[in-house]
Amino acid sequence: DQNNIEAFFWESQKFRLNGIAKPFWSDWVLADPDRFLTPESLHVIHKKFWDHGVQWFILAVGDSEIDFRFSILQPTTGYQHFHEGISKLK
Secondary structure: OOOOHHHHHHHHHHOOOOOOOOOOOOOOOOOOHHHHOOHHHHHHHHHHHHHHHHHHHHHHHOHHHHHHHHHOOOOOOOOOOOOOOOOOOO
């Protein structure tokens, strides 16, 4: 039942979903992420984020600090949680 928010959230969590029944953009024309986030654009976004932003940030604040900050973030259903941090990721 979508009207019982707490029950809906816990049921969604069983399937590793974030509890969103109907995204705000569901009635927008051509707003389906499968249409505009093609594999090539996802690759470019990932490379720019990881190779430039994150690597600079790791150099700026240090491995242990960035790992600590990522490890203490509150886990959220539907999103990856990095218990060990991110500095060792490739």
